[in-house]
Amino acid sequence: MDAAPSTATYDPTLVLLKVEEAARRLQIGRTTCFALIRNGELESLLVGGLRRVPADAPAAYLARRRAERQAA
Template sequence: MDANTQFDTPLGGDSLQSIAHLPLLLTVEAAGVQLSLGRTEAFALVKSGELESVVIGQRARRVPRQALLDYVTRLRAQNQRAN
């Protein structure tokens, strides 16, 4: 069983309380699930820097749980400015 299997359900809100149950660091795939995105899109966001990630060791890339809220907050601000 994957360590992030229990986190394969998207977030139910956009507050710190709604992500408090998540681990401090998620795989890129698990972060994508939380954002209702596919694996490819999640990795594209990480590659572009839009979604913060950290590297552990030489290969393990993880997304801090706070980065999920930061990303959604930026999207909401951009949408509000556009309207």
């Protein structure tokens, strides 16, 4: 029996991520990811009626957090 493909597989060709995919990359919950988006901490945009996160946004969020921590 073949195993289903892993939903946690990293695909470097993606330009936009679903919120759930961005949350998985950040290893946080979906609700927390939506809170970061709502607070403007994690970049996102609407495509049609769908919320999407640019693929480089999770890394940019982490870089900002690290810089803030080092500056403190």
